Amino acid sequence: MLRRIREQIGLHRHFLITAHERLDGDAIGSELALCHMLRNLGKEAVIFNQDRTPGNYLFLPGSDRIVHELPALDPFEVAFILDCGDLDRIGEAGARIGTIPNLINIDHHVSNEGFCDVRLIDPQASSTGEMIFRLVRDMGLAVTGEMATCLYMAILTDTGGFRYGNTRRDTLLAAADLVAGGADPQWISENVYESNPPARIRLLAAVLPTLRLEEGGWVGSLTVTQKALADAGALPEHTENFVDIPRSIRGVEISILYMELSDGRFKLSLRSKGKTNVERVARAFGGGGHINAAGCRTEGELSMIRSRVIRAIRASAAEA
Ligand SMILES: [Mn+2]
Known part of the structure; x- marks a missing residue:
């Protein structure tokens, strides 16, 4: 596969790079690092994301050049689709991006269906950022300081600050190489984790009283309503990592964030500890992700x- 990706990069000149909607640090860091790599090779590369870049990732070099309006697709010969397992995850432009002649998918989700002929899929990888790091290295290309910053940030955020089960030896070795290549761990962490807008903390204050512990304290959840968002003057992106709060409680194995969307539907984020599988629970609702x-x-x-989720959790636990 590496050979085919190298071939595609060698043969073509115009690249579109995209990732899933509701961007996270891994998606943005991976896109930017790949974009820097292609430009360093003298290629034309444009990053398109449906959603705007959350404020705490705007410090990343190149983030000001990301576009949110889908450009005319004719010039693009290759699209890189990062950190997602199907075209729908890109958002509304997914189907149109799917018409670009050559699609390359780089992803680490278990639920990836293999929708691209040319793909690097590694569910063992901590993050797409770790995979891009390996790709750059295996292609014999230099990791510049800009790339190192973007990739370190991608790995840092997808491992929850090197705390989750996806943090393996290779992950830490990659991070070490990125620090050697110019990534500054303290500066990056301060930008990502210690630059909260006050509205986010106001929202958190409104959301904490919704804490529910169920199944004897085994399942914890928080709920974010549209009203809470509006009252706090907060944006949906400000709820990032709220789901980690119930999980931080002793005895809680599964943590859920119920987030009301503007159309009245709910978006559920699920997290678990150890071997407890929440991917199966999400799949019961047509979603997906990783075990934890x-x-x-x-x-x-x-x-x-809520009751359907609890039933799905019980069914999944019975299957294990
Ligand atoms: Mn990821």
């Missing part, structure tokens, strides 16, 4: 959704 981190969308009344 998954998500889905569903509709209905919140109390109904």
Whole structure:
């Protein structure tokens, strides 16, 4: 596969780079690092994302050049689709991007269906950033300081600050090489984790009283309503990592964030500890992800959704 990716890069000149909607650090860091790599090779590369870049990632070199309007697709010979397992995850432009003649998918999600002929899929990798790091190295290319910053940030965020089960020896070795290549861990962490807008903390204050512990304290959840968002003057992106809060409670194995969307549906983010599988739970609702981190969308009344989720959790636990 590496050979085919190298071939595609050698043969073509115009590249579109994209990732999933509701961007996270891994998606943005991976896109930017790949974009720097292609430009260093003298290629034309444009990053398109449906959603705007969350404020705490705007420090990344190149983030000001990301576009949010889909450009005319004719010039693009290759699209890199990063950190997602199918075209729908890109958002509304997914189908159109799918018409670009050559698609290359780089991803680490278990639920990847293999929708591209040319693909690097490694569910063992901590992050797409770790995979891009390996790609750059295996292609014999230099990791510049800009790339190192973007890739370190991608790995840092997808491992929850090197804490999750996806943090393996290779992950830490990659991070070490990126620090050697110019990534500054303290500066990056301060930008990512210690640059909260006040609205995010106001929202958190409104959301903490919604904490629920169920199944004898085994399942913890928080709920974000549209009203709470509006009252705090906060944006949906400000809820990033709220789902980690119930998980931080002793005894909680599964943590859920119920997030009301503007159309009244709910987006569920699920996290778990150890071997407890939440990917299966998300899949029962048409979603997906990883064993310890998954998500889905569903509709209905919140109390109904909650009971269906608990039933799915019990069914998944019985299967294990
Ligand atoms: Mn990722």
